[in-house]
Amino acid sequence: MTTNTTIKRTLVLAGLTAAAGIAALAGGTAAQAAATPSVYASHGAVYVKQAGHTTRLTSDDVNKQPALSPDATQIAYVHNDTVWVMNLDGSGQHQVSDRTGSAPAWDASGVRLTYTATSCTGAPGTFRTGTNGGDTSEVLAPTACVSQDAPQVGYIMG
CATH class of the missing domain: 1.20.5 (Single alpha-helices involved in coiled-coils or other helix-helix interfaces)
Structure with missing residues (x-):
């Protein structure tokens, strides 16, 4: 050769x-x-798609913007214009934001969420909260609002 x-x-x-x-x-x-499951909203309901099966997780039609946690065990979503969290199977649905908000996003640890809400300037701002509910949201932006208390609002349930 x-x-x-x-x-x-x-x-x-x-x-x-x-x-x-x-x-x-x-x-x-x-x-x-x-x-890896995927989550989405359609016609006001949150769905999870996993292993070729789709399951509706919310019973009403006032939900949007679902975001899957980094470990794929929980979903943050907007319900009636407030931020909520639930387990991947739809159980444990509870409110976590203390004000109206949108665009929930998980931090890398999956322990906290950021979301957009009205800031002290009246313009949109960024807030952070835990995932258990009942916490006061922390102002992250705009910078002018960080040292001020967040605008007072009622804890909206429903």
Whole structure:
């Protein structure tokens, strides 16, 4: 066997091995993506889609903007213009914001949420709260409002 033939066979085998590794990696990523639930809102209801099955999680039609927690066990969402949290199966629905708000987003730890609400200037601001409910929201922005108490509002239930 000549050196050129040996080099060609080695390169072909290495290429096939690399291609198989890439295919396995892509397959693993696709399998992981299929196992990760997705959440969405449609016509005022929150749904979860997991393993090819879709389940409606909320019984009324006043819900929007669901956001899946980093560990995929909870969902933050807007219910009647306040921020709520529930478990992935729809249980444990409870309000966490102490004011009207929108656009809930999880922090990396999955322990706190940020959301948008009216700030001390009357313009939209960013607030942070815990996920258990009953906490006073912390003002994050605008900067002019950080040192001031958040505008007082009632704790809206419903």
